[in-house]
Amino acid sequence: MITASIAIGQVAARLAAAGIEEPRREARLLLAAAHGIDAAGLLLRAELDEAGYEPLVARRCAREPMAYILGHKEFWGLDFAVSPATLIPRADSETLVAAALAHCPAPRCVLDLGTGTGCLLLAVLAECGTAFGVGVDISLHAAALAAHNARSLGLGGRASFIVGDWAGAIAGQFDLLLSNPPYIPQGEITGLMPEVARYEPSRALDGGEDGLDAYRRIIAELPRLLAPGGVAVLELGLGQAGHLAELAGQTGFACTLRQDLACVARTAILTR
Numbered sequence: 691m692i693t694a695s696i697a698i699g700q701v702a703a704r705l706a707a708a709g710i711e712e713p714r715r716e717a718r719l720l721l722a723a724a725h726g727i728d729a730a731g732l733l734l735r736a737e738l739d740e741a742g743y744e745p746l747v748a749r750r751c752a753r754e755p756m757a758y759i760l761g762h763k764e765f766w767g768l769d770f771a772v773s774p775a776t777l778i779p780r781a782d783s784e785t786l787v788a789a790a791l792a793h794c795p796a797p798r799c800v801l802d803l804g805t806g807t808g809c810l811l812l813a814v815l816a817e818c819g820t821a822f823g824v825g826v827d828i829s830l831h832a833a834a835l836a837a838h839n840a841r842s843l844g845l846g847g848r849a850s851f852i853v854g855d856w857a858g859a860i861a862g863q864f865d866l867l868l869s870n871p872p873y874i875p876q877g878e879i880t881g882l883m884p885e886v887a888r889y890e891p892s893r894a895l896d897g898g899e900d901g902l903d904a905y906r907r908i909i910a911e912l913p914r915l916l917a918p919g920g921v922a923v924l925e926l927g928l929g930q931a932g933h934l935a936e937l938a939g940q941t942g943f944a945c946t947l948r949q950d951l952a953c954v955a956r957t958a959i960l961t962r
């Protein structure tokens with residue numbers, strides 16, 4: 691047994707040596723999670739059991755993302771279960787939710803292509819009390835997890851999730867289409883930080899040779915998927931805005947951009 695403050699110091703030193711940027715904060719989170727308490731409760735504990743937290747610390751030292759170790763991640767103020775079948779929701783993607791709500795404040799039906807945890811669709815449904823949403827993912831495990839998230843957020847009655855290859859199985863027209871598709875150029879994936887390159891599903895990252903494969907698939911389907919006056923809101927990677935505007939233009943769509951907190955053009959809003 692070991693006191694909490696000594697344990698925090700020792701774990702933080704190991705995390706720092708493994709290249710983790712906020713070692714003390716993460717040490718507290720890991721120790722608390724291992725004991726089933728919150729970080730404040732940790733300091734009230736007289737002693738901790740090293741064997742109890744060692745497996746979690748070893749996973750983080752191998753650069754497994756915190757969200758996979760803890761099993762959940764906050765997005766748009768909501769709590770999402772995550773698993774290795776899904777991308778971890780990013781704060782950057784909240785820009786997409788804000789843009790969607792600004793351009794389409796009262797959608798009746800919403801489609802989310804590549805839904806992962808369901809974070810984009812469920813954030814929009816949480817804000818739009820009468821909207822109904824459909825989330826599609828090519829991974830059965832992701833679709834099942836998104837359905838679980840919908841139920842635990844009390845949105846299960848307004849969301850349905852299916853397994854499919856983009857919009858291939860979807861009929862009908864939607865007021866709002868959301869997608870944060872894989873957009874990393876294939877050759878750049880191994881150079882990403884280890885948390886992403888080693889642990890996040892490559893299917894959720896890999897955008898083909900130039901990173902634009904998924905946009906080509908999605909934009910080609912927009913004319914049939916969007917209801918009159920409908921809006922598509924897509925997340926973008928660094929430097930992709932010009933290419934996206936061009937693809938949109940070829941299909942007869944206008945493209946406006948919205949920046950994230952780091953002033954990166956992060957979201958494209960496509961309208962007829």
Ligand code: GLN
Nearest residue numbers: 777805806870871872894
């Ligand atoms: N829509 C999910 C998200 O934004 C998953 C995206 C993906 O897997 N590329 O987190």
